[in-house]
Amino acid sequence: MDARNDMLRLLQGRRNGFSLEQPFYTDPDYFKLDMELIWYRDWLFIGHDCELPKPGSYITAQIGDYPVVLVRDQKGNINAFHNSCRHRGSRVCNSDKGTAAKLVCPYHQWTYELDGRLLFARQMADGFDKSQFGLKPIACESVGGYIFICLAKEPADFAPMRAMIEPYLLPHRLREAKVAFESTIVEKGNWKLVWENNRECYHCAGNHPELCKTFPEAPTVTGVQGADSDPEMLAHWAKCEAAGLPSKFRIDAAGQYRATRAPLLRDAVSYTMNGKRAVKKNLSDTVSADRIGTLMHYHYPTTWNHILIDHAVTFRVLPISATETAVTTKWLVHKDAVEGVDYDLAELTHVWTETNDQDRRIVEENAFGILSPAYEPGPYSELHEGGVIQFVEWYASFIGPRLAEGGRPALRSVA
Numbered sequence: 001m002d003a004r005n006d007m008l009r010l011l012q013g014r015r016n017g018f019s020l021e022q023p024f025y026t027d028p029d030y031f032k033l034d035m036e037l038i039w040y041r042d043w044l045f046i047g048h049d050c051e052l053p054k055p056g057s058y059i060t061a062q063i064g065d066y067p068v069v070l071v072r073d074q075k076g077n078i079n080a081f082h083n084s085c086r087h088r089g090s091r092v093c094n095s096d097k098g099t100a101a102k103l104v105c106p107y108h109q110w111t112y113e114l115d116g117r118l119l120f121a122r123q124m125a126d127g128f129d130k131s132q133f134g135l136k137p138i139a140c141e142s143v144g145g146y147i148f149i150c151l152a153k154e155p156a157d158f159a160p161m162r163a164m165i166e167p168y169l170l171p172h173r174l175r176e177a178k179v180a181f182e183s184t185i186v187e188k189g190n191w192k193l194v195w196e197n198n199r200e201c202y203h204c205a206g207n208h209p210e211l212c213k214t215f216p217e218a219p220t221v222t223g224v225q226g227a228d229s230d231p232e233m234l235a236h237w238a239k240c241e242a243a244g245l246p247s248k249f250r251i252d253a254a255g256q257y258r259a260t261r262a263p264l265l266r267d268a269v270s271y272t273m274n275g276k277r278a279v280k281k282n283l284s285d286t287v288s289a290d291r292i293g294t295l296m297h298y299h300y301p302t303t304w305n306h307i308l309i310d311h312a313v314t315f316r317v318l319p320i321s322a323t324e325t326a327v328t329t330k331w332l333v334h335k336d337a338v339e340g341v342d343y344d345l346a347e348l349t350h351v352w353t354e355t356n357d358q359d360r361r362i363v364e365e366n367a368f369g370i371l372s373p374a375y376e377p378g379p380y381s382e383l384h385e386g387g388v389i390q391f392v393e394w395y396a397s398f399i400g401p402r403l404a405e406g407g408r409p410a411l412r413s414v415a
Helices: 003-012 028-039 159-172 191-198 231-242 345-370 386-404
Strands: 044-048 057-063 066-072 078-082 097-099 118-120 137-143 146-150 177-187 257-262 294-299 303-307 312-321 324-334
Touching: 003 028, 003 386, 028 312, 028 386, 044 057, 044 066, 044 312, 057 312, 066 146, 078 146, 137 159, 159 257, 159 294, 177 345, 191 312, 191 324, 191 345, 191 386, 231 257, 324 345
Parallel strands: none
Antiparallel strands: 044 146, 057 066, 057 097, 066 078, 078 137, 137 146, 177 324, 257 294, 294 303, 303 312, 312 324
16 A cells, blocks of 8 residues: 555544554654655754854754755855755765865865855866856754754745744853763664653653652643643743743644743752752853753754753754664753863763663663554553653644645655
């Protein structure tokens, strides 16, 4: 049966409040449809402005079949391009990050300006028009220190996302921060399993002893389930908003992105084993209020985040295959914070390094079990897994109409 029609049929017949059928987590053809209809069409978080500190700074990423490069140009703008030489297609930048005066393809040395223009192509015939062979641009937006790209030729309007999220992010001045450490792990599970695991703390008590020292397990924390009737959350929002920090739970109509601020347990102010600060210097020079907890920002399908008084922990999800997902974590601190003086790197990263590895094992066991011929969708906990239910509802409502369009996406819809 055609995978598109099969996928649509299963979505239309699925039981609300239950996990998805097996192919959604395992089938390569379903994975291709996920990539075509979500990942190649929607805004994706790639990295931070502060990772491109000067002209020529670049970072690269692989989005399914698309290698991309982000670079800051001489005017200070951040540009995104398809990382494919216009000569014979070789990757122009083959490192994860770096700095270059110009972007030079290592194959035949075709040379591009930082704004994508082709400057030099040696020994081409007379009449060769360099202006027709610049790097292909990708839609790129920066909001509050986060860089998003969209591979679609006609991207969705980014303005609503900016309007909602930017007020939450700006006080933390992440554009001026620096990455103290980053790690990437490959989880042997479908990207949706990575997100489902992230969207609940039903599993936390039995699996995350380090995180549970500071992060509440209450399902109201992330905002989806009854946050506006939780007295502790309401009091925290009021306190933080009085200090000039937007905090109330907000979510867009489609359920794709949201933000809220939540308290940590007891007197904790940071994700450390004792709940005390991991970094002496505040993350932002303009945020000094006591016990602001964590600002949690989510954007499907690529990122969840925790922004604290002393540092931020940001996460990026990128699918590799139907059964492999790369999760990149970055710890951001004040640009002037000095390792060994203002923070101990092991202490800063310990809680989430352990938590990430625990989540990797959880996802992989989940993926292994789903491969069983005996697997069938099971019920989510309405008390603890409202966030998972919301994620699956978003996925189904987002991809369903696109499946119903019929046929492969038109070439004009994907760059």
